[in-house]
Amino acid sequence: MKSEFTPPIGTITQIKGQCISLIGNDIDTDRIIPARFLKCVNFDSLGESVFEDDRKTLKGSHPFDLKENKNASILIVNSNFGCGSSREHAPQALMRWGIKAIIGESFADIFYNNCIAIGIPCFTLPNKSIKEIQNNKDNKFLFLEIDLKNSLAKAKDLSFNLEIKESSRKMFLSGEWDATSALLMNNNLIENKFNQLPYIKFNIH
Amino acid sequence: MSQDTLFDKVWDLHKISKLPGGSDQIFIGLHLIHEVTSPQAFGALKDKNLKVKFPDRTVATVDHIVPTDNQSRPFKDNLAEQMIKTLENNCLEHKIRFFNIGSGNQGIVHVVAPELGLTQPGMTIACGDSHTSTHGAFGSIAFGIGTSQVRDVLATQTIAMNKLKVRQIWCENQLSNGVFAKDLILHVINTLGVKAGVGFAYEFAGPAINALSMEERMTVCNMSIEGGARCGYINPDEKTFNYMKNKLYSPKNQHWEKALTWWKSLKSDEDSIYDDVIKIDASKIEPTVTWGITPGQSIGINQQIPLVDELSHDDKLLAEEAYEYMSFKPGQSIKDIPVEVCFIGSCTNGRISDLRIAAKVLKGKKVSNNVKAFVVPGSEKVANEAKQEGLDQIFKDSGFQWREPGCSMCLAMNSDKLTGNQISASSSNRNFKGRQGSPSGRTLLMSPAMVAAAAINGKVSDVRELFSK
Numbered sequence: 001m002k003s004e005f006t007p008p009i010g011t012i013t014q015i016k017g018q019c020i021s022l023i024g025n026d027i028d029t030d031r032i033i034p035a036r037f038l039k040c041v042n043f044d045s046l047g048e049s050v051f052e053d054d055r056k057t058l059k060g061s062h063p064f065d066l067k068e069n070k071n072a073s074i075l076i077v078n079s080n081f082g083c084g085s086s087r088e089h090a091p092q093a094l095m096r097w098g099i100k101a102i103i104g105e106s107f108a109d110i111f112y113n114n115c116i117a118i119g120i121p122c123f124t125l126p127n128k129s130i131k132e133i134q135n136n137k138d139n140k141f142l143f144l145e146i147d148l149k150n151s152l153a154k155a156k157d158l159s160f161n162l163e164i165k166e167s168s169r170k171m172f173l174s175g176e177w178d179a180t181s182a183l184l185m186n187n188n189l190i191e192n193k194f195n196q197l198p199y200i201k202f203n204i205h
Numbered sequence: 206m207s208q209d210t211l212f213d214k215v216w217d218l219h220k221i222s223k224l225p226g227g228s229d230q231i232f233i234g235l236h237l238i239h240e241v242t243s244p245q246a247f248g249a250l251k252d253k254n255l256k257v258k259f260p261d262r263t264v265a266t267v268d269h270i271v272p273t274d275n276q277s278r279p280f281k282d283n284l285a286e287q288m289i290k291t292l293e294n295n296c297l298e299h300k301i302r303f304f305n306i307g308s309g310n311q312g313i314v315h316v317v318a319p320e321l322g323l324t325q326p327g328m329t330i331a332c333g334d335s336h337t338s339t340h341g342a343f344g345s346i347a348f349g350i351g352t353s354q355v356r357d358v359l360a361t362q363t364i365a366m367n368k369l370k371v372r373q374i375w376c377e378n379q380l381s382n383g384v385f386a387k388d389l390i391l392h393v394i395n396t397l398g399v400k401a402g403v404g405f406a407y408e409f410a411g412p413a414i415n416a417l418s419m420e421e422r423m424t425v426c427n428m429s430i431e432g433g434a435r436c437g438y439i440n441p442d443e444k445t446f447n448y449m450k451n452k453l454y455s456p457k458n459q460h461w462e463k464a465l466t467w468w469k470s471l472k473s474d475e476d477s478i479y480d481d482v483i484k485i486d487a488s489k490i491e492p493t494v495t496w497g498i499t500p501g502q503s504i505g506i507n508q509q510i511p512l513v514d515e516l517s518h519d520d521k522l523l524a525e526e527a528y529e530y531m532s533f534k535p536g537q538s539i540k541d542i543p544v545e546v547c548f549i550g551s552c553t554n555g556r557i558s559d560l561r562i563a564a565k566v567l568k569g570k571k572v573s574n575n576v577k578a579f580v581v582p583g584s585e586k587v588a589n590e591a592k593q594e595g596l597d598q599i600f601k602d603s604g605f606q607w608r609e610p611g612c613s614m615c616l617a618m619n620s621d622k623l624t625g626n627q628i629s630a631s632s633s634n635r636n637f638k639g640r641q642g643s644p645s646g647r648t649l650l651m652s653p654a655m656v657a658a659a660a661i662n663g664k665v666s667d668v669r670e671l672f673s674k
Contacts, residue, residue: 025523026399026499030637034644035616039270039284041244041291053644079519080400083433083499084637085616086335087242088351109403109435110335113366114351167227167367174225179353180253182224183361189221190363193232194259197218199325200234202456202464 005047005096008119012172015101015121015146017073020063021134027077028084029111033093035085046089047096064097074144076133077104082111091115101146103153103162105130116168116177121148123162132158148172207371209477211440212406215346219329221363228365234328234345236263236358237314238301240270240292241618242333246355247295255360257299262362264323265296266304268313269618273581273608276306285619299359310453312584312610315339315552319423320586322452326441326468331358336552336634338429341438342422343445344471346406348436369406369436370480373473376413378488383669385562386421387428387554387632387652389413391493391503393485394432399501402434405480408473409439413487419448420558427553428634431500440472494539494665495636495650497527502636503650506667510537530638531647532626540665542649546629547578547660548641549605549653551615554632555583559653560591563632564599566657566671572604573663579606579621581613605660617642630659 037049055062063069075094081104082090091114094102102115102122115122123146125133136142136158144153146162148169153160171177194200207213221230238246243265250257257263270285280286289306296303304310310321315336318324324340330347331337333355340347354364374393380386407429409422417425422439429437446465449455456464491505502524504510512535516524528535533542549555549563560582572578580600582588588610591597597607614621615633622642623629629641629648636648649665658668 024526025519028499028635028637030616030635030640034639035618036642038241038618039282039288041287042248043245053639056644080403080433083399084335084430084635086333086337086349086351088245088333088353091351106400106403108400108433110349110351110430114353117351117353165367167224170226171228176224176226179224179365180255180357180360182226183230183357183363183365184255186222186230186363187361189230190232190258190361193219193221194362197232197234198467199328199464202460202467203325203454 011175019074019142020069020072021076025079029090032090043092046093050093050097073100075099075102079105083108086110088114123164209474211473212371233331235330237332238265240288244291245352249356257359258362260300269612271611313552316583322455327471335430338437339427341426344441372405372481373408373479376411376485376487385652386424388493390425390428392490395503400433402432405434406436407434420556542665544630544659545627548614548631550581551633553634554653563653563657564596567603570661572660575663578660581608582610630656
C-alpha cells in the first residue's frame with residue numbers, strides 16, 4: 001500500500017511509473033476484489049484487499065506482494081482483463097493500491113468503462129509486445145513513460161505505440177473522463193428527449 | 206457497422222448528442238439500483254451538490270446482501286444492515302420507488318423488473334450490475350454499468366458510451382427434450398469464447414430462440430455478459446406482449462394499445478446489416494456443465510474434460526489453471542463427479558419456471574445424504590407463486606432447504622457460502638475461482654433441472670435419465 005491516496009482530477013496527459021506484471025487471461029473482477037469486500041458504502045479501504053484470495057493462496061509471492069513492486073503504478077496484463085461483474089470496486093481497489101494506468105492485450109467492456117470513468121487510462125498492445133514487457137528480465141524495475149498525446153510508451157531501450165480508444169484518449173486530454181459535467185451541459189436536450197420518448201407517456205399510472 | 210437492427214433503432218432513439226470526445230450521450234429509460242453499487246453514487250451526488258434528475262425513472266430493490274434464512278431487522282451482519290439502511294435512506298431522500306423486503310415485490314433486481322412490467326421493449330435499461338443484459342429478452346437495450354455511471358444516470362438520466370457492434374447469433378432447429386435455455390447459452394459461450402463478445406451486443410434469433418418462453422429468453426440474455434457481451438437482446442414478439450399484459454407497471458387501457466403498436470414496430474429489419482453473424486445448431490446441444498474456472502469451460506454431460514492437446518494455445522494456460530484449481534484430470538468424465546452443495550436460484554435461473562422444472566425432477570425423490578441443497582426463489586413474487594403451487598413442499602420433502610429471495614450463493618455476499626474446496630452444482634452464472642464464497646470453492650454451472658438431478662444422485666448426472674424413469 002502506498003501512502004496517502006489522492007484521486008486523479010483534471011487532464012491526464014502523462015503517466016510515469018514502474019511496471020507490475022500480472023500474467024494470465026480472463027482475470028475476473030471477483031479475483032480482483034472478492035465479493036465480501038463489496039460490503040461497504042465507500043471505496044476507501046479497498047486498496048488493501050485487492051487480489052486478497054489470490055495473494056493468500058500464493059503466500060507472499062503474488063506480484064502485488066513482492067517488495068520490488070511496492071511502488072509500481074503501471075499494471076501489465078494479458079487478455080480479457082476485468083471480465084465478470086460490473087463492480088467498480090475492482091478498478092477502485094487497483095487505484096487505491098497505487099495503479100494509475102493499465103496496459104493489456106484486451107479488457108472486458110464494463111471494466112474498461114469503469115477505469116475510464118475514474119481516471120485510469122487502459123491501453124492495448126499486441127500479445128507479442130505484452131510478452132516482451134512481461135518477460136523483460138529487467139521487468140522488476142522497468143519504468144515506463146506514457147505519453148497520452150502521442151499514445152507512446154517509452155522505457156530506456158524500449159518504445160511501444162499504444163492503442164487506446166480515441167474517445168477515451170480525448171477525454172483524458174481534456175479532463176472530461178469525469179463525464180458528469182459534460183453530460184449536464186446538455187440539460188435541455190435531455191429534457192427534450194424525455195418529453196419525446198414514446199414510452200414515457202404510456203407509463204403514467 | 207450494423208444498420209437497421211433493433212439495437213441500432215433503440216440506440217438512435219435514445220441518443221442525445223455526440224460528446225466532444227466522440228462518445229454518444231445516451232438517455233437511459235429505466236434505471237435499476239440495488240444496495241451494493243449505489244451508495245457511492247449517491248455519495249458522489251452529495252459531493253457535487255447534484256439532485257436526481259428524474260426520480261421516477263429509477264427503481265430500487267435490495268438483493269445482493271440479504272440473508273435468506275433470517276430476514277428480521279437489524280440483520281445479524283452489521284455491514285449488511287448498514288448497506289440496506291443506506292439504500293432506504295437514499296431512496297427516501299431522493300423520492301425513489303423502493304421495493305423493500307416484505308413489500309411483496311422485493312427480489313433480485315433482474316427478476317423483479319420484468320415481473321412487475323417495468324422492463325419493456327424499446328427501452329434503454331441500465332443498472333450497476335453486469336447481468337442487466339437479462340432485460341434484453343424483451344427487446345430492450347440493457348447493460349451493466351459501474352458506480353460512476355450510476356452517478357451519471359442519477360444526475361442526468363444519461364451516460365457517455367460508445368455504440369456497440371451487433372452480432373446475430375442465429376440458433377437453428379430446436380433444443381431437444383431435457384435440454385434448456387441454460388444449456389443453450391453455456392454452449393454459445395463455449396463455442397464463441399468468453400471474450401468474443403467484447404465490444405458487441407448479441408442479438409439472439411432463430412427458431413430455437415422463438416420457441417423459448419420469456420423466462421427462458423431471460424436466461425439466455427442474462428449470460429451474454431459471460432460471453433463478453435455487455436448487452437444481449439431478442440426481438441419482441443407475441444410472447445413478449447402476452448407476458449407484459451396486466452403486469453403491475455405495464456401500460457394500461459388506452460396506453461396499452463398505443464404501446465403495443467409501437468412495440469410491434471420494434472424489431473430488426475429483414476435486410477438489416479450485422480457486424481457479424483454466427484449460426485448455432487440447437488438440436489446438437491446436450492445438457493451442459495462447466496468443468497473449469499470460466500463459464501466458457503463447459504462440456505456436454507456425456508463428454509470428457511478436454512485434454513490439453515485438444516485446446517488452442519490461448520486456452521491451454523487457462524485449462525491448466527482450471528485442472529489444478531478444480532482437482533480434475535484432463536480426459537475425466539464430467540458425469541458422476543460427486544457434488545456436496547446444490548444451489549437453485551440467481552438472476553439466471555431463479556424464476557418460477559426454473560423452480561417448476563426442478564420440482565418436477567425432485568417430486569417423490571430424496572436429496573442424497575452427502576448433499577446440502579437449497580433453493581432461493583428469485584423474488585417474493587416467485588416465492589409466493591411457488592407456495593401457491595405447492596412447490597415449496599416438494600422441495601422440502603425432497604430434502605432441499607427453502608429460503609427467502611435474494612442473490613444468495615451466486616456471489617455469496619450473505620452467509621450462504623461454500624466452505625473449503627466443496628464442489629457445488631449451481632444454477633447460477635459464474636464459476637470463477639472463489640466466486641461462491643470460499644477461496645478454494647468449486648462451482649459447476651448447469652441448468653436447474655440438472656442441479657436437481659445432481660442433488661438426488663449426489664453426483665453430476667444426466668437429468669434426461671431421471672425424466673425417462
